Amino acid sequence: MDDLNQYQPFEVDQHLTAHGNYWAGRAGSRFYRALRDRRRILGSPCRNCRKVFWPPRSICTFCFSELREMVEIGPLGTVETFTLVTYAEPVHPRPAPFIYAVIRLDGADTGMAHFLDEVEYERVHVGMRVRPVFAPQRKGNILDILYFKPL
Amino acid sequence: MKRNVAIVGGGQTYHRARRHDVDQAEMVNEAVRAALKDAGMTMDEMDMVVLGNMEFFEGTHMTDCWLVHATGAYGRQGLKITTGGTVGATVVCAGAHLVASGLCDRVLCIGFEKQEEGDTGAILSGVANPLWGRSMAGAAVGYFAMMGSSYMAAWGAKEEHSAMVAVKARQNARKNKYAHLKLDITVEDVLNSRMLAWPIRMLDMCPASNGACAVILADDKTAKDRCRKPVWIRAMETAHNEQFELDWRDVKTKRPIFSKVCAGRIYGRLGVSDPKTYFDVFEIYEPATWAELVWYEDLGLCGPGEGFRLIEEGKTNIDGPIPVNPSGGVLSTNCIGASAMLRVWEAALQIRGDAGGHQVPKEVRRALTTAYGGTNWTVMIALSGALDD
Amino acid sequence: MTARETEWISIPMTVDVPYRFAAGRYLTKTLTQLRDNGRIFAVECPRCRRIQLPPRIVCAQCHVRNGRWVELPLEGTLVAFTIMFLPLTDPTTGKPHEPPFVYGSVRLDGCDSVLDHLIHAEPDRGKVWVGMRCRVVLRPPGERVGDLSDIVHFEPLPDQSRPGS
Numbered sequence: 001m002d003d004l005n006q007y008q009p010f011e012v013d014q015h016l017t018a019h020g021n022y023w024a025g026r027a028g029s030r031f032y033r034a035l036r037d038r039r040r041i042l043g044s045p046c047r048n049c050r051k052v053f054w055p056p057r058s059i060c061t062f063c064f065s066e067l068r069e070m071v072e073i074g075p076l077g078t079v080e081t082f083t084l085v086t087y088a089e090p091v092h093p094r095p096a097p098f099i100y101a102v103i104r105l106d107g108a109d110t111g112m113a114h115f116l117d118e119v120e121y122e123r124v125h126v127g128m129r130v131r132p133v134f135a136p137q138r139k140g141n142i143l144d145i146l147y148f149k150p151l
Numbered sequence: 152m153k154r155n156v157a158i159v160g161g162g163q164t165y166h167r168a169r170r171h172d173v174d175q176a177e178m179v180n181e182a183v184r185a186a187l188k189d190a191g192m193t194m195d196e197m198d199m200v201v202l203g204n205m206e207f208f209e210g211t212h213m214t215d216c217w218l219v220h221a222t223g224a225y226g227r228q229g230l231k232i233t234t235g236g237t238v239g240a241t242v243v244c245a246g247a248h249l250v251a252s253g254l255c256d257r258v259l260c261i262g263f264e265k266q267e268e269g270d271t272g273a274i275l276s277g278v279a280n281p282l283w284g285r286s287m288a289g290a291a292v293g294y295f296a297m298m299g300s301s302y303m304a305a306w307g308a309k310e311e312h313s314a315m316v317a318v319k320a321r322q323n324a325r326k327n328k329y330a331h332l333k334l335d336i337t338v339e340d341v342l343n344s345r346m347l348a349w350p351i352r353m354l355d356m357c358p359a360s361n362g363a364c365a366v367i368l369a370d371d372k373t374a375k376d377r378c379r380k381p382v383w384i385r386a387m388e389t390a391h392n393e394q395f396e397l398d399w400r401d402v403k404t405k406r407p408i409f410s411k412v413c414a415g416r417i418y419g420r421l422g423v424s425d426p427k428t429y430f431d432v433f434e435i436y437e438p439a440t441w442a443e444l445v446w447y448e449d450l451g452l453c454g455p456g457e458g459f460r461l462i463e464e465g466k467t468n469i470d471g472p473i474p475v476n477p478s479g480g481v482l483s484t485n486c487i488g489a490s491a492m493l494r495v496w497e498a499a500l501q502i503r504g505d506a507g508g509h510q511v512p513k514e515v516r517r518a519l520t521t522a523y524g525g526t527n528w529t530v531m532i533a534l535s536g537a538l539d540d
Numbered sequence: 541m542t543a544r545e546t547e548w549i550s551i552p553m554t555v556d557v558p559y560r561f562a563a564g565r566y567l568t569k570t571l572t573q574l575r576d577n578g579r580i581f582a583v584e585c586p587r588c589r590r591i592q593l594p595p596r597i598v599c600a601q602c603h604v605r606n607g608r609w610v611e612l613p614l615e616g617t618l619v620a621f622t623i624m625f626l627p628l629t630d631p632t633t634g635k636p637h638e639p640p641f642v643y644g645s646v647r648l649d650g651c652d653s654v655l656d657h658l659i660h661a662e663p664d665r666g667k668v669w670v671g672m673r674c675r676v677v678l679r680p681p682g683e684r685v686g687d688l689s690d691i692v693h694f695e696p697l698p699d700q701s702r703p704g705s
Contacts (some may be wrong), residue, residue: 003569003609010568010686014281015558016631018270020210024549025174032549058177061220064194090556140549171548210553276631281561282571282687283594284656286630293643296622304670347664348643349623393600395592396653400620400645406652407601 027056043073043108051109056060074105079128084121115147152251157374157381159367161496166331166362168485169320176221179263182363190367199254200224203242205234209268236524239492244387256370260457262492263363264356292429295439296348298400305402307461310350313440314341315462317354324479326508331360355440362486364493382499385533386419392527399527409528410449417531427452431515432501433475434494436523470512477509491522502536544564578678584608590652614676616648623663631705646694658693675699
């Protein structure tokens with residue numbers, strides 16, 4: 001088998017491209033319609049567990065009951081955690097640097113990951129109160145909120 | 152098996168080409184709730200959740216994590232399995248291992264696929280070696296077409312014979328309220344359908360479906376205390392083909408083929424000498440018509456080269472002596488991650504006598520199911536209505 | 541429900557996944573020989589004597605290390621085929637193969653494995669058959685890249701006719 005050593009290891013660079021179309025379903029469609037058409041942010045309450053979930057869902061994570069109701073949450077919220085992204089990745093929706101934060105909207109029990117803008121990074125802190133800036137032309141996806149900014 | 156394992160409940164969604172009214176979680180949850188309702192159990196009674204689908208076939212990864220609320224796995228033990236078209240049956244095997252070993256008493260098994268959302272062809276091409284075969288990959292149609300040409304050349308079967316399989320599947324599907332392609336078609340219609348890859352026409356192939364299936368497995372005690380009609384898993388076997396040797400289509404090959412190897416093993420475990428009389432119904436994984444004819448032979452329902460005679464004589468019809476796929480099979484419904492589990496669940500329904508419109512009109516005590524997937528491998532599961540049968 | 545309430549929302553997405561794939565020593569030898577010398581090498585199992593292409597380090601059936609290299613002739617027999625009417629995209633280039641075309645499985649003489657590839661024959665059932673003799677057509681030297689596309693296609697050997705015709 002020695003003669004195998006005369007061959008330089010062979011490698012190829014390729015890529016796989018896949019297209020898809022994700023359907024948001026019952027709870028998701030209702031959320032995106034409200035965001036796009038009325039600039040309202042909705043969450044899913046579970047009366048059993050006394051929790052309000054974002055993103056909205058049709059099943060309670062904790063007690064498995066079916067959730068049919070939706071309530072308005074936010075639009076104001078509180079920064080729970082944040083970071084400054086300083087490296088570029090093709091999947092990033094914005095060029096670096098940008099501030100990425102988890103914001104708990106008023107009335108919700110779970111956080112929403114989104115951008116912070118119109119603020120110096122040095123000024124951002126946990127507990128900071130923020131409000132959303134909506135896109136003027138909204139399409140029914142999460143970037144209908146452009147970013148959050150301080151009150 | 153160290154402990155007996157029973158199917159104590161199950162359920163499925165309606166299978167459709169389009170399900171825009173639900174997201175993946177909502178769709179999976181429909182099957183889970185149906186299974187719990189069928190078993191008369193609650194999510195709290197489940198010790199573990201085993202989930203299966205094909206990675207990225209719907210453009211999403213790690214579905215066990217982000218469907219955790221819909222599968223009921225939150226706060227429980229969970230396991231995710233991906234093995235190709237076999238996945239639904241592999242999930243059932245894994246669940247059965249958990250119960251048989253004593254690790255769990257009740258396991259919820261789920262398989263799903265929302266095929267319309269992803270790029271099945273592109274992702275499937277990843278199965279092939281990038282330097283050896285990927286450039287021609289993504290052609291499941293071509294693979295089964297070659298199987299058809301090889302089968303006809305070897306045994307003298309005609310395109311009409313594969314068309315008969317297509318007709319049987321879709322006519323059976325019309326009796327199954329959950330099936331996707333319920334088509335009132337004739338052999339003529341099949342032969343007149345669009346040619347995809349000779350000898351495979353549009354109606355020779357399975358559809359791309361959205362849907363989910365769930366079954367609940369339990370130990371002896373739970374089954375006897377809680378279930379009116381438990382269906383017992385009597386034996387399970389898997390067998391692989393060798394990498395690069397996709398020789399299932401070469402019907403005269405002398406090589407050990409996964410399908411025959413697996414059938415031999417499972418028959419050996421059960422002491423089966425004549426499978427067509429031992430089992431009362433078969434639910435097999437046939438992504439294309441020609442595969443069904445080859446399955447007949449590989450399962451020993453007839454001799455080599457006689458598969459097309461079985462369909463010609465109507466032997467495998469729903470009211471025939473060897474009913475195969477009374478549900479309509481994969482040819483009528485293919486939500487890949489669910490397809491192999493649907494074979495198991497449909498076979499269990501036949502044994503319970505609960506299949507409804509597509510119930511086989513004879514006593515069904517025992518059933519055999521097959522799966523097919525990956526680069527040629529199978530999972531077979533044998534079921535019976537009584538432990539001493 | 542109003543029509544507005546039953547509007548279902550979706551979002552399109554495209555995922556492009558780059559990867560680097562290493563052929564490993566066995567496949568490297570075969571691909572390098574194919575690229576540089578236009579020769580096809582397979583490997584033989586010392587126990588069952590099966591000649592395997594592409595070559596792999598272990599015989600899956602015998603679980604022993606494959607050792608002896610065997611050069612295969614560039615001729616073989618068609619064991620199965622299809623006439624493809626679908627425009628299949630080559631996932632490695634993104635370019636479609638224009639239908640109709642013949643696609644088949646060829647066993648090179650002396651080899652136990654088969655090779656799936658394009659068959660350069662008229663897409664006519666009367667002109668292609670199981671058992672047809674074919675030979676490898678390679679890309680010209682200097683244009684080969686070291687993967688299976690260095691084989692352009694198989695072409696039927698001349699002076700043969702379909703049995704029974």
